[in-house]
Amino acid sequence: MTRIKLVVSDVDGTLLTHDKVLTDGAKEAVGRLHAAGIGFTVVSSRPTIGMGFLIEPLSITLPIGAFNGSSIVDAELRPIEQHLIEPAAAQRSLDVLRAFGVDIWLFSNERWYTRNPDGEYVPHEKRAIKADPTIVDDFAPHLPEACKIVGASSDPALLQRCEAAMREAVGTDATAVRSQTYYLDVTPPGHDKGTFVDAMIKRLGISAAEVATIGDMENDLPMFARSGFSFAMGNAADDIKRHATHVTDSNERDGFARAVETMLQLG
Known part of the structure; x- marks a missing residue:
């Protein structure tokens, strides 16, 4: 054996x-x-x-x-x-998440960025990772350091449709997969x-x-x-x-x- x-x-x-x-x-x-x-x-x-x-x-x-x-x-x-998400692919992923109306987070190796401190899953994530988000007005300056982009939603069916749309939008330039029923993760390809x-x-x-x-x-x-x-x-x-x-x-x-x-x- x-x-x-x-x-x-x-x-x-x-x-x-x-x-x-x-x-x-x-x-x-x-x-x-x-x-x-x-x-x-x-x-x-x-x-x-x-x-x-x-x-x-x-x-x-x-x-x-x-x-x-x-x-x-x-x-x-x-x-x-x-490995990082290419900025162009990161931007496409942000566009898809905005179109579906889900809360958006961007993670670098050292920080968690969000535009919405009152997002539904922000307290959950704070408790989970034991860190506070950095509040920003615009994700654009942080696209070159994107390790992961997350769409958060309490509607699993919506997030499933978002996942399908995301995979079509990013193609082979990023990986899109749900890590929880309420989180859609976009990460570097391969x-x-x-x-x-x-x-x-x-x-x-x-x-x-x-x-x-x-x-x-x-x-x-x-x-x-x-x-x-x-x-x-x-x-x-x-x-x-x-x-x-x-x-x-x-x-x-x-x-x-x-x-x-x-x-x-x-x-």
């Missing part, structure tokens, strides 16, 4: 509860991975500034992936590899959670068969496809579960910790 040597986890909806809590069960589970000599890291649609709070409690020493894997930083959040797993495989000198991944959303599917073992959370949609080799419990029932138990049994 192939021994697992690396576990790569999504963050929101997977490692954290709905209220963005890192449970004791999750922390203990990662501790068991470390004790077994299995590497652990995270990759998320989150900005770099929203990842730091996980480093110490999970004793992460490996590189981590931000912005759906298009940025790779070390355990001190210093860039190892970083980089996703799967390419992050590939980078970790190369860095550690291991095979894809020795990697286990765990997540809950469509943006996790590329890393499922790059790993020998893949775990869909119980709170994931059925289509996500069909792409995983295993299904665990929900993030409200310590599904991450339960998955780790299975991983340790597998190898």
Whole structure:
């Protein structure tokens, strides 16, 4: 049986509860991975500034992936590899989001920009990434530093239509995918959670068969496809579960910790 040597986890909806809590069960589970000599890291649609709070409690020493894997930083959040959205593609994405009337955010490696401090999901994001937005009148000066552009809406059907329109508008110049039912992420092309797993495989000198991944959303599917073992959370949609080799419990029932138990049994 192939021994697992690396576990790569999504963050929101997977490692954290709905209220963005890192449970004791999750922390203990990662501790068991470390004790077994299995590497652990995270990759998320989150900005770099929203990842730091996980480093110490999970004793992460490996590189981590931000912005759906298009940025790779070390355990001190210093860039190892970083990619940006081309300004022209960034502008097209802003045009689409405005046309659909959704709230718009722009993230650089160090800042979160918004024109609307009273946006519906601003309090949620502040709590999630533990950072405040920078309020701007115009996104244009910040397009050259865009790591990610987000459309936020509480209307999932609207955001799904927006996603289809976005993919048509940006083509191969950017990647558009929902990281949550309420967030549509636009990130640099050619980089996703799967390419992050590939980078970790190369860095550690291991095979894809020795990697286990765990997540809950469509943006996790590329890393499922790059790993020998893949775990869909119980709170994931059925289509996500069909792409995983295993299904665990929900993030409200310590599904991450339960998955780790299975991983340790597998190898």
